[in-house]
Amino acid sequence: MSQLSSLIKREISVVLKSQSEFVYPLAFFVIVTSLFPLAVTPDPVQLAFLAPGIIWVAALLSILLSLNSFYQADFEEGGLEQLLLAGVSGANIVIAKSVANWIVTGLPLVIVAPLIGVLFNMDWQANWVAMLSLFLGTPTLCFIGSIGMCLTLGLRNGGVLLTLLVLPLFIPVLIFGTSAVQAASTALNYNGQLAILGALLILTIMLAPFAGSAAMKISID
Amino acid sequence: MIKESSNSLKVENLSVFRSELPLFEAISFELNAGDAIQIGGTNGSGKTSFLRCLCDLSRRYEGNIWWNNDDISEHAESYYAQILYIGHSLGLKPKLTVQQNLSFYQELRFDKNELVIEKALNQLKIGAYFDEMVGNLSAGQKRRVALARILCEPVDLWILDEPMVALDREGQSWLENACNRHLDSGGMIVLTSHQAIEGINGLKMLELQDANLDIPQLVGEN
Numbered sequence: 265m266s267q268l269s270s271l272i273k274r275e276i277s278v279v280l281k282s283q284s285e286f287v288y289p290l291a292f293f294v295i296v297t298s299l300f301p302l303a304v305t306p307d308p309v310q311l312a313f314l315a316p317g318i319i320w321v322a323a324l325l326s327i328l329l330s331l332n333s334f335y336q337a338d339f340e341e342g343g344l345e346q347l348l349l350a351g352v353s354g355a356n357i358v359i360a361k362s363v364a365n366w367i368v369t370g371l372p373l374v375i376v377a378p379l380i381g382v383l384f385n386m387d388w389q390a391n392w393v394a395m396l397s398l399f400l401g402t403p404t405l406c407f408i409g410s411i412g413m414c415l416t417l418g419l420r421n422g423g424v425l426l427t428l429l430v431l432p433l434f435i436p437v438l439i440f441g442t443s444a445v446q447a448a449s450t451a452l453n454y455n456g457q458l459a460i461l462g463a464l465l466i467l468t469i470m471l472a473p474f475a476g477s478a479a480m481k482i483s484i485d
Numbered sequence: 486m487i488k489e490s491s492n493s494l495k496v497e498n499l500s501v502f503r504s505e506l507p508l509f510e511a512i513s514f515e516l517n518a519g520d521a522i523q524i525g526g527t528n529g530s531g532k533t534s535f536l537r538c539l540c541d542l543s544r545r546y547e548g549n550i551w552w553n554n555d556d557i558s559e560h561a562e563s564y565y566a567q568i569l570y571i572g573h574s575l576g577l578k579p580k581l582t583v584q585q586n587l588s589f590y591q592e593l594r595f596d597k598n599e600l601v602i603e604k605a606l607n608q609l610k611i612g613a614y615f616d617e618m619v620g621n622l623s624a625g626q627k628r629r630v631a632l633a634r635i636l637c638e639p640v641d642l643w644i645l646d647e648p649m650v651a652l653d654r655e656g657q658s659w660l661e662n663a664c665n666r667h668l669d670s671g672g673m674i675v676l677t678s679h680q681a682i683e684g685i686n687g688l689k690m691l692e693l694q695d696a697n698l699d700i701p702q703l704v705g706e707n
Contacts, residue, residue: 267593274578274589278578278580278581282580343578345542345572345576349540349568350593351565
C-alpha cells in the first residue's frame with residue numbers, strides 16, 4: 265500500500281513538473297466546450313439540450329489526450345523496466361498511473377464541469393448529475409486508457425492505434441454518462457445510469473490492472 | 486572481508502532469438518560469490534538482448550537461467566530483490582532532481598537513507614548536483630547518477646550494460662574500484678563492453694559468437 269502511494273506521488277509530481285502536459289487536457293476541455301455556443305447556437309433551450317453530449321465527448325477526448333504523458337516518456341527513459349526490476353508488480357504500476365492520471369486530469373474536469381454547465385444554461389439538478397457522472401465515469405476511462413497505452417508502448421504512430429483500440433471501450437461509459445445527464449435535465453430518474461457507471465468503474469478497476477500488466481510485459485519484451 | 490554468501494547464477498545453453506533467428510551460439514557459464522564476467526561481442530551481437538533475458542525482461546530465449554538453483558522467471562520476486570540492472574536507458578526522470586530520482590529507487594527496496602545517497606554522489610564527484618534536475622546534467626553526469634545506485638542499493642548481482650560509456654578516465658577507474666570492492670564482499674557482476682576492461686580483478690571474458698555465419702547473406706546477391 266505504501267509502495268502504491270509513493271508510486272502515485274511520484275507520477276503526480278513528475279506530471280506537475282511539466283505544466284503543459286497537465287494543463288493541456290483541461291484547457292482543451294474548456295476551449296472545446298465553450299466554442300460550441302459560439303459555433304452552433306446561442307439559444308439557451310437548445311444549448312441545454314446539447315450540453316450533456318458536448319460535455320461528455322469533450323471530457324472523453326481530453327482523457328484520451330492525457331494518457332500519453334503517463335506512459336510514453338517512462339517507457340522510453342527506461343523507468344518502467346526499472347520499476348518492474350525493483351519488484352513492483354505490473355498491476356501496481358497500472359493502478360498508480362491510472363489513479364495519478366485521474367487526479368491530475370479527471371478530477372479537474374469534474375470540478376470545472378459545473379462552470380461549463382452554467383455556460384450551457386443547464387439547471388442545477390442536471391449540473392449536479394453531470395458532476396456525479398463524470399466523477400464515476402472518468403476513472404473508468406483512465407483505467408481503460410491504461411490498457412490501450414500499455415499495448416501501444418514503443419510503437420510508431422501508437423497514438424492512432426490507441427484511439428482505435430480504446431474508443432470502442434469508451435462508448436458504453438459515454439452512453440450512460442450522457443443519458444444520466446439527459447435524464448436529469450428532463451427531471452427523469454437517473455439512478456439507473458449512475459449505477460451502471462459505478463458498476464463499469466468497479467469492473468475496470470478489477471480487470472484493467474491485470475490486462476495492462478500483461479500488455480506492458482509484452483511491450484517491454 | 487568476505488561476506489558469507491552462497492549465491493550462484495547459472496546460465497545453461499542459452500540462446501537469444503530475434504525474429505526466429507538465434508543471435509549467438511548457445512552460451513553457458515556459472516557465477517559464484519565474488520565472480521565477475523564480461524560479455525563481449527561486436528555491435529548487434531546480442532549483448533543487450535542477453536542482459537535483458539538475464540533480467541527476465543525479455544523471454545525470447547531458449548535455455549535456462551538459474552539463480553540459487555531456482556529458475557529466475559518462476560522465482561522472479563526473490564531474484565529481483567537481489568539484482569540491479571543499469572541499461573542504456575538509465576531510468577532517470579529528467580524533471581526530478583538527482584536526489585529525488587535516487588531516493589525513489591532506494592525506497593522501493595530499502596529504507597530511505599539520504600546520507601548514503603549524498604556519500605555516493607560525493608564519491609562520484611557530483612555531490613554539487615544533489616538538488617539539480619537530472620535533465621540539466623550532461624550525458625556523463627547522468628550516467629554517474631545512475632551508477633550511484635550501485636552504492637545506494639546494496640544488492641548481490643550487478644548487471645551493467647556498457648557501464649563505461651560516456652564516463653571519463655576518472656569515472657572509469659572509480660567504477661573499476663567499486664566493482665572490485667563489490668566482488669571482495671561476495672557480490673557478482675555481469676557486464677557488457679566491447680572494450681577491454683583491465684581494472685577489475687578476476688574478470689572472466691565471454692565473447693558472443695554470431696550464430697548465423699553459415700547462413701548465406703541475402704544482401705548483395707543478385
